[in-house]
Amino acid sequence: MRLLFLAVLRPHTGNAVTAQRVRAHLEAAGHVCILKDAFDFESPSEIANLILAENCEAALALHLYRGGRLLQGHRIPFGVIFGGTDVNEDANQAEKNTVMGRVLEEARFAVAFTESMKEMAQVQWELQQHQTPLLTGIPFFNVLVDPVFTREVKANVKRAAGVRLIGEMPQEDLHAVVKNCFAVVNSSVSEGMSAAILEAMDLEVPVLARNIPGNAAMVKHEVTGLLFSNPQEFVHLAKRLVSDPALEKEIVVNGKEYVRMYHSWQVERDTYQQLIRKLEGSTED
Template identity: 80%
Template sequence: MRLLFLAVLRPHTGNAVTAERVRDHLEAAGHICILKDAFDFESSSEIANLITTENFGAALALHLYRGGRLLQGHGIPFGVIFGGTDLNEDVNQREKNNVMGKILEEARFAVAFTESMKEMAQAQWVDPVFTREVKAKVKRSAGVRLLGEMPREDLHAAVKNCFAVVNSSVSEGMSAAILEAMDLEVPVLARNIPGNSAVVKHEVTGLLFSDPQEFVQLAKRLVSDPALEREMVANGREYVRRHHSWQAERVTYQRLVRRLEGSWED
């Protein structure tokens, strides 16, 4: 595949060295990788002409703002590599921050060289549109706090100190948060959608609500009925033990992988 690779190529800089190294990796895999200096282009229209003229099939940008913004809107699949300055400096400028969020919405993938860079990016953008909506709604909601990501041990400690865990998702496959709450013996209130009702049996392993009014009603009931709370907590823990055991899951995946290796004795 012919790849366009945009990066800031000032001699002897970290970006230039990284770009050359990445290009070598790609060309070793048989791709044709054309490395261009992002500073040589003043507009995305110039990139559009280049893509058409050179018949590029995909593109890559080193530095989310300097390189990535030139690849937007061309219909060519592209990925981005965080450069450092984009996460350390550009995020602090509102206009650049907004642009970078939109770039990530269009990019097929994003690469961070360290775990701390990844965490910084996730804190700024996991899903930009949804994040903006959530933050705006939280600001309008009295008594609601928005917490960022935290290590699993800290999250579990926080959950165990809560009266209940609420899942208000409008779409779920299988909610790990619900299963974790059950395993930690914390009551669950969940929106009544297929993914949640598949693991929460109403008034047995948790409570299911369909609208805000029903949520308030059920929450008040949970607060005033310790016996119901104890019963649901016990049933929830038993449900997780029977149907979502870590040990059973491990055995199942190991057996399935053996099938991929050609062993069909199971």
């Protein structure tokens, strides 16, 4: 089957890495997956022309608003994958919230990466009326590169003693750096599913993460990692982790097991391939 896959493909972002991984899953099942950057299109009419030109039979979108809205009104069946921006940011804007609700009404399935993200979506759009499979997976992690944010980070790092900013590097080198670190810190104020946290757990490195819904969905305090709410609490927990080898060992073991149990790459592949079969069946009706 020929599938159109819309996602935000800015280089070195989690979205782009996730999209490439999902495409690999689908192509492994024999589908032709035509991956396009949602930001290259402004209206569903442009997508209609693309669907016709590429002879697409079904479609998939990563992010309901950024990609899913472009798939509305076409005759081909489609599924959607929630992004963190959908439930953490765009859902708070009335116009975007309404658009995403309409996308869900038309989508044949919707996928959430974590249980908390699924629950938030159910509250926002009453998804008990829809089929919303829960899916988790292990992205390989890449650093988000945003020009404005990058300038802010570089400026702050220059003023911070003892902090080094390391540029992009090959994945193998990144893994080596992470494995040689005492801990990985996630200080995001908004997350869907942090690939950095999952990868640190898989590499057996302790995690300290800001206590926000996306992080707390994966990090159970003092079990699979440590959660902090402010700088003072972070300093306290970091010192505790350094001085308590037993706690460090327990967190590492539990984190590794959590990834094995709930973020299996093979389970993710099988699940996406099963979901796409739902679209394949729809085209035959």
